[in-house]
Amino acid sequence: MPRIKLLTHIKADKELVFNLSRSIDLHKISVAKTNEEAIAGVTSGLIGPNESVTWKGKHFGVTQKLSTKITQYNYSDNFTDEMLSGAFESFKHQHIFTKQENGTLMTDIFDYKSPLMFLGKIADYLFLKKYMTRLLEERNQIIKEFAESDKWKEVKLE
Numbered sequence: 001m002p003r004i005k006l007l008t009h010i011k012a013d014k015e016l017v018f019n020l021s022r023s024i025d026l027h028k029i030s031v032a033k034t035n036e037e038a039i040a041g042v043t044s045g046l047i048g049p050n051e052s053v054t055w056k057g058k059h060f061g062v063t064q065k066l067s068t069k070i071t072q073y074n075y076s077d078n079f080t081d082e083m084l085s086g087a088f089e090s091f092k093h094q095h096i097f098t099k100q101e102n103g104t105l106m107t108d109i110f111d112y113k114s115p116l117m118f119l120g121k122i123a124d125y126l127f128l129k130k131y132m133t134r135l136l137e138e139r140n141q142i143i144k145e146f147a148e149s150d151k152w153k154e155v156k157l158e
Helices: 014-021 024-030 117-147 150-154
Strands: 003-010 037-041 052-059 062-074 078-085 090-100 103-113
Touching: 003 117, 014 090, 014 103, 014 117, 024 037, 024 117, 037 062, 062 090, 103 117, 117 150
Parallel strands: none
Antiparallel strands: 003 103, 037 052, 052 062, 062 078, 078 090, 090 103
Protein backbone atom coordinates (compact mmCIF):
# COMPACT_ATOMS: atom_id res chain seq x y z
CA MET A 1 0.00 0.00 0.00
CA PRO A 2 1.58 3.33 -1.04
CA ARG A 3 2.15 5.95 1.64
CA ILE A 4 2.66 9.67 1.22
CA LYS A 5 4.08 11.53 4.21
CA LEU A 6 4.37 15.31 4.18
CA LEU A 7 5.70 17.69 6.84
CA THR A 8 4.65 21.33 6.58
CA HIS A 9 5.83 23.98 9.03
CA ILE A 10 3.32 26.80 9.47
CA LYS A 11 3.94 29.98 11.46
CA ALA A 12 0.52 30.02 13.14
CA ASP A 13 -1.28 28.65 16.18
CA LYS A 14 -2.04 24.94 16.17
CA GLU A 15 -5.80 25.48 16.62
CA LEU A 16 -5.99 27.75 13.57
CA VAL A 17 -4.03 25.28 11.41
CA PHE A 18 -6.21 22.41 12.67
CA ASN A 19 -9.41 24.27 11.81
CA LEU A 20 -8.18 25.39 8.38
CA SER A 21 -7.29 21.75 7.65
CA ARG A 22 -10.86 20.62 8.23
CA SER A 23 -12.47 23.57 6.47
CA ILE A 24 -14.64 22.49 3.54
CA ASP A 25 -14.51 26.05 2.17
CA LEU A 26 -10.71 26.20 2.19
CA HIS A 27 -10.51 22.75 0.59
CA LYS A 28 -12.66 24.08 -2.27
CA ILE A 29 -10.15 26.90 -2.76
CA SER A 30 -7.17 24.53 -2.72
CA VAL A 31 -8.64 22.25 -5.41
CA ALA A 32 -10.18 24.92 -7.64
CA LYS A 33 -8.32 23.63 -10.70
CA THR A 34 -10.19 20.30 -10.49
CA ASN A 35 -13.53 22.10 -10.07
CA GLU A 36 -14.22 20.12 -6.90
CA GLU A 37 -17.42 20.89 -5.09
CA ALA A 38 -18.94 19.41 -1.96
CA ILE A 39 -22.27 17.91 -3.04
CA ALA A 40 -23.43 15.92 0.02
CA GLY A 41 -22.85 15.66 3.74
CA VAL A 42 -21.01 18.65 5.21
CA THR A 43 -20.80 21.08 2.29
CA SER A 44 -19.44 24.19 4.04
CA GLY A 45 -17.83 25.24 7.29
CA LEU A 46 -15.87 22.77 9.40
CA ILE A 47 -16.18 19.02 9.20
CA GLY A 48 -16.11 17.24 12.55
CA PRO A 49 -16.17 13.84 14.24
CA ASN A 50 -18.17 11.12 12.44
CA GLU A 51 -19.24 13.56 9.72
CA SER A 52 -18.88 12.88 6.02
CA VAL A 53 -18.58 14.82 2.79
CA THR A 54 -18.99 13.83 -0.85
CA TRP A 55 -16.85 15.63 -3.39
CA LYS A 56 -17.37 15.83 -7.13
CA GLY A 57 -14.42 16.90 -9.27
CA LYS A 58 -12.49 16.26 -12.45
CA HIS A 59 -9.30 14.20 -12.26
CA PHE A 60 -7.48 12.77 -15.27
CA GLY A 61 -10.19 14.24 -17.50
CA VAL A 62 -12.95 12.24 -15.79
CA THR A 63 -15.61 13.58 -13.42
CA GLN A 64 -15.45 11.53 -10.22
CA LYS A 65 -17.16 11.39 -6.85
CA LEU A 66 -15.38 10.71 -3.56
CA SER A 67 -17.03 10.30 -0.16
CA THR A 68 -15.01 10.46 3.06
CA LYS A 69 -15.78 10.31 6.76
CA ILE A 70 -13.93 11.63 9.80
CA THR A 71 -13.22 8.37 11.65
CA GLN A 72 -10.86 9.64 14.35
CA TYR A 73 -10.83 13.10 15.94
CA ASN A 74 -8.89 14.67 18.80
CA TYR A 75 -9.44 18.44 18.72
CA SER A 76 -6.37 20.41 17.65
CA ASP A 77 -4.05 17.37 17.83
CA ASN A 78 -5.20 15.13 14.97
CA PHE A 79 -8.00 13.78 12.85
CA THR A 80 -8.33 11.04 10.26
CA ASP A 81 -10.56 10.86 7.23
CA GLU A 82 -11.21 7.62 5.38
CA MET A 83 -12.78 6.93 2.02
CA LEU A 84 -16.32 5.56 2.04
CA SER A 85 -16.61 5.38 -1.74
CA GLY A 86 -14.64 6.60 -4.72
CA ALA A 87 -12.02 5.76 -7.31
CA PHE A 88 -9.52 4.24 -4.88
CA GLU A 89 -10.00 0.80 -3.42
CA SER A 90 -9.40 2.53 -0.07
CA PHE A 91 -7.57 5.39 1.59
CA LYS A 92 -6.84 6.72 5.04
CA HIS A 93 -5.54 10.27 5.56
CA GLN A 94 -4.12 11.15 8.96
CA HIS A 95 -3.68 14.84 9.84
CA ILE A 96 -1.38 15.46 12.83
CA PHE A 97 -0.64 18.85 14.39
CA THR A 98 2.32 19.48 16.69
CA LYS A 99 2.86 22.78 18.46
CA GLN A 100 6.38 24.13 17.98
CA GLU A 101 8.20 27.14 19.35
CA ASN A 102 7.52 29.24 16.26
CA GLY A 103 4.30 27.70 14.94
CA THR A 104 2.84 24.33 14.05
CA LEU A 105 4.21 21.25 12.34
CA MET A 106 1.45 19.77 10.21
CA THR A 107 2.02 16.13 9.28
CA ASP A 108 0.00 14.35 6.62
CA ILE A 109 0.11 10.57 6.32
CA PHE A 110 -1.88 9.40 3.31
CA ASP A 111 -2.16 5.64 2.82
CA TYR A 112 -4.10 4.41 -0.17
CA LYS A 113 -4.80 1.34 -2.22
CA SER A 114 -5.36 1.76 -5.93
CA PRO A 115 -8.07 -0.15 -7.76
CA LEU A 116 -7.40 -2.72 -10.48
CA MET A 117 -4.76 -4.73 -8.57
CA PHE A 118 -1.68 -5.07 -10.85
CA LEU A 119 -2.74 -2.21 -13.15
CA GLY A 120 -3.22 -0.02 -10.07
CA LYS A 121 0.34 -0.75 -8.96
CA ILE A 122 1.62 0.29 -12.38
CA ALA A 123 -0.46 3.49 -12.20
CA ASP A 124 1.01 4.22 -8.74
CA TYR A 125 4.53 3.87 -10.07
CA LEU A 126 3.96 5.84 -13.27
CA PHE A 127 1.83 8.77 -12.11
CA LEU A 128 -0.72 8.32 -9.31
CA LYS A 129 1.57 8.73 -6.30
CA LYS A 130 3.14 11.85 -7.86
CA TYR A 131 -0.29 13.26 -8.67
CA MET A 132 -1.61 12.68 -5.15
CA THR A 133 1.56 14.09 -3.58
CA ARG A 134 1.24 17.24 -5.67
CA LEU A 135 -2.45 17.66 -4.72
CA LEU A 136 -1.61 17.34 -1.01
CA GLU A 137 1.36 19.72 -1.30
CA GLU A 138 -0.79 22.31 -3.07
CA ARG A 139 -3.47 21.95 -0.39
CA ASN A 140 -0.89 22.38 2.36
CA GLN A 141 0.53 25.49 0.70
CA ILE A 142 -2.95 27.04 0.67
CA ILE A 143 -3.41 26.18 4.37
CA LYS A 144 0.00 27.74 5.09
CA GLU A 145 -0.76 30.85 3.02
CA PHE A 146 -4.10 31.43 4.76
CA ALA A 147 -2.80 30.64 8.27
CA GLU A 148 0.26 32.91 7.98
CA SER A 149 -1.79 35.91 6.85
CA ASP A 150 -5.19 37.43 7.48
CA LYS A 151 -6.65 35.40 4.61
CA TRP A 152 -7.97 32.83 7.11
CA LYS A 153 -10.67 35.38 7.95
CA GLU A 154 -12.12 34.77 4.46
CA VAL A 155 -13.26 31.23 5.33
CA LYS A 156 -15.95 30.08 7.72
CA LEU A 157 -14.27 28.54 10.79
CA GLU A 158 -17.37 27.61 12.80
